[in-house]
Amino acid sequence: MKLSKILSIATIFAVAVSANAAERLTLKAAKSSSSYYQMAVQVGENVSKLTNKELSITIEESQGSVQNVKEARKRTGNYVFTTPPVLLKLAKSQKAMFKRDNPADYEKVRSLFPIPYLTMHMVVKADSGINSFEDLKGKSLLIGKGSYGAREAKKYIELFGLKDDVKLVGAELSGAVSALKNGQIDGFATSGSYPAPNVIEAAASTKIKLLSMSDEQIALTKRDKLIIPSGTYSGVEEEIATTTLPVGVYTTTNMSEETAYKLTKAFWESKPALEKQNIWWKAITFNNLDMFKTKLHKGALKYYNEVNATIPESIK
Structure with a gap:
């Protein structure tokens, strides 16, 4: 077989693998018995379905929001987590359960979207x-x-x-x-x-x-x-x-703009399906963006600008 033909077949194979490869995300939620773990599962399933499995979300059980925030310091890749905004405020000001941490470690955290409070x-x-x-x-x-x-x-x-x-x-x-x-x-x-x-x-x-x-x-x-x-x-x-x-979903600047955009877009577009699963999703609208005190990820900001959502200047 000619080298050119072999290269052509290899290129086609590489493109096919790339097209089918899912972007993997980890969503750190809460204890498996809690409503927030159930929410995480619902988000993961609906986002995966809406993106035709381009985004594959693994749900991780957590002992609580403090653990979620602390892990943001060392987790790499597409780490996504839930927490009340107040805990990030404490982490960045080196207070309470974060008093021994370096506040600079939390500067890479970015907001994505709100979830039921x-x-x-x-x-x-x-x-x-x-x-x-x-x-x-x-x-x-x-x-x-x-x-x-x-x-x-x-x-x-x-x-x-x-x-x-x-x-x-x-x-x-x-x-x-x-x-x-x-x-x-x-x-x-x-x-x-x-x-x-x-x-x-x-x-x-x-x-x-x-x-x-x-x-x-x-x-x-x-x-x-x-x-x-x-x-x-x-x-x-x-x-x-x-x-x-209030409770929100966050990631870090380790996540690419494209992935954050896809995730945020898929969440909001899957909200009608989420509402059919649980009534608590109906309470979440673009108006809840004002709960965030941490800047939006660039990918999330891109989506909110596209849909003309009202975005507080402090998180742009």
Whole structure:
């Protein structure tokens, strides 16, 4: 066979392989039992489908957003992760759990798109006689461990003057529903976008009640107020006032502009399909871009400019 023909065949083969090769991404989400892991799976599946598998997303379980942010320092390639913007602010200012880190290591982080926000749920049995936080005195509350929800629940108990009156249980949330049903605990606290899967599960197995916060209590938490609509959970027929925290999807400058563009575009174009899978996706619109405090990746910015989305100057 002539050398020219061999080269021609090799070129065709190389082009075919290139055309079929998927760009691989890793999405670091949350614990497998959480709503945020479920969201990550949904995003991964829909983005892969919409891009005809040009983007292949591997979902990694995480112990929480702090771990996600810290790994951004050392991960290479297409590392994608979820976190509330406030943690990136702490990382860049060398505060709290990031006080021993080099803030410069986080300068390469870039924003992509928002996802449903963290929403605090305080779940008790409907017949427990617990109708307010004050009624938690002398009771046990499972809060999980190492998560945003665990930290918030502990903080709220202290802020509301109940520090020495409520037994906080640091067991894994995966056992919260059965523990509540069997009377091993009086309630549990969990964070996740509503409707939260573990709260749906609890409502399906026993009659539950969600504790509502007063405006004064919400002000003490320094979080945003959110109303969970009546009827969101089986048997909970009143509106519930609680707190919420924005959450976004981020990457680093290691990701190419083309890949970030494709990922961002695929996410927004798959949103109708995501909404059919879970109602929580309906709350996410271009208006949520103002939650970001970290600059957008150039690829994401390109997409938002194309669709004429309103973009805060601070993240361009």
